[in-house]
Amino acid sequence: MSIKIIKSCYACDSSPTSREHVPPKCLFPTELGINLRKNLITVPSCDKHNGKKSDDDEFLLASLAGIIGCNNIGMLHKFTKVDRAISRSGGRLLKKVLKIQEIKSHKLANGDIVDVAWGKPDLERLNNSFALIGRGLYFHELGERFKGKVICEIVYVPINDRGRTGYREFAVDQIQKELSGTSVKGENPDVFQWVIGPKDPSGACCGRIVFYGNLAVYLAFIPESFQEEDYLNLYDISKSVSKPVYIQKDGKRYRIN
Ligand SMILES: [Zn+2]
Known part of the structure; x- marks a missing residue:
């Protein structure tokens, strides 16, 4: 041992x-x-x-x-x-x-x-704070430091941009699906609940943290080795296209521009 x-x-x-x-x-x-x-x-x-x-x-x-x-x-x-x-x-x-x-x-x-x-x-400061909480929970749950980038979707803060809204909806749906088999933790659930999902073969994983019952933030842990440009660029490219751009996944369409 x-x-x-x-x-x-x-x-x-x-x-x-x-x-x-x-x-x-x-x-x-x-x-x-x-x-x-x-x-x-x-x-x-x-x-x-x-x-x-x-x-x-x-x-x-x-x-x-x-x-x-x-x-x-x-x-x-x-x-x-x-x-x-x-x-x-x-x-x-x-x-x-x-x-x-x-x-x-x-x-x-x-x-x-x-x-x-x-x-x-x-x-910016909020994102930074939530990403650090994500790193802390990851460390606590998996017993090791996460090496890579932590991306946050602060869903209780509304966004005005339609494409960004569609993209958020897509991201949150994917994370929900990833987390569906993992149990929610937190011994003081009225204050804080959390879930960190299992790592996929690439080393990536997702999480969700919820403050005071309703204020939810979704987390994506992107390992250093991961080629995230593939999907992030699609969102960036879609902004300069005049026609509607969609992501089609699991029978649902998300407009991202
Ligand atoms: Zn440090």
Whole structure:
């Protein structure tokens, strides 16, 4: 019998200096009188990939808790922890979460007026955070660091472009199919659920992470050796074609331009 000793960070070759929670511990509320921190996942991490040290954890919390689509746990968490963090930072945190932001008065169904922050989410930073969570889960599940690219589809953020919408629909359908035989995990399902699918012969695999009941992100793990240009280029090429371009798969057509 051999024991595999892992000496590197979950996301890079550096030596680990601490353990990182996957996803960040701050997403799991403590103030609601129920235990929502059952068996949280941790992985070895270097300083650079520890979200607590880089303030990515705070960014992710403010980007997820309380946004439209959250269950009650996510909403309640926002009204306690996130709002406190935002007022402590004097609005700086909100500026980090939303690229362009303004505060608008919004009338609720009961007639109350509340202030709501509007703006574009910082998608690049969000993508980066979700990809790191994917790497952490992969490490936890498969006992090794994933070497390659992690692509995220943040499906709770709407897109305006029709071709991109069709392409997302295609990607999500394929990932759902890949994951259909794999069981969903997460001991605090109201906060976080996850599934990492089996590796295919090329070394690629898929995953799905869901925050606060409804906020889903689909993940594709593309190994270094993989020729992803083949299908990514089809989407890029379709944008410059004036006729409709479709992907036909499993009896369904997806328009991608
Ligand atoms: Zn690292």
